[in-house]
Amino acid sequence: MSVLREVYRFVAGTAVSFESPTRAEIVQPAVRDLDALRNSAASAELPLRLLLPVSQLEGNAFAFPTYCGSAELTWNVTDLMLWRAVAQGFGLTDAAEDLVLYAATYADAVLTMRDNLPETLNAISITNARIQPGVFEFPKGSGVRYLGVECTLTFTESLEQ
Secondary structure (H helix, E strand, C coil): CCCHHHHHHHHHCCCCCEEECCCCEEECCEEECHHHCCCCCCHHHCCEEEEECCCCCCCCEEECCCCCCCEEEEEEEEEEEEEEECCCCCHHHHCHHHHHHHHHHHHHHHHHHHHCCCHHHCCEEEEEEEEEEEEEECCCCCCCEEEEEEEEEEEEEEECC
16 A cells, blocks of 8 residues: 555654744744645744645656556655745745745755655655745635745655555
């Protein structure tokens, strides 16, 4: 059986903290894993990481190599960090440096995750990471837009029969 749910738990348990020049403090966004997602994010909760079951990238893949009865799955896990609502503050002027620092810190966290996968994820590897600061609507179709960073991690899982 796939360990995809454990992958989400592992990503949720990975702290991403950085020193914010605009807030003059260490910032570590709280995380909402799949079992804690809601259709909104209050300003008081921000910054906030949301582990989403959907991705902007193309769907997940499933391949059957021609040897042994094994299968290889490719999973995209979206970790969306909402920094603040676009309507607050001074646009990118007071958020740009924080967003770039968060993206760089997340890149370091990806390397840490790759090198410290738990034994329960021994059939998993991190094969790609896409980290993109920008403006994101959450939830989709709501018209509420946030400055943030979308991190899409690609995991490859080998399943044996």
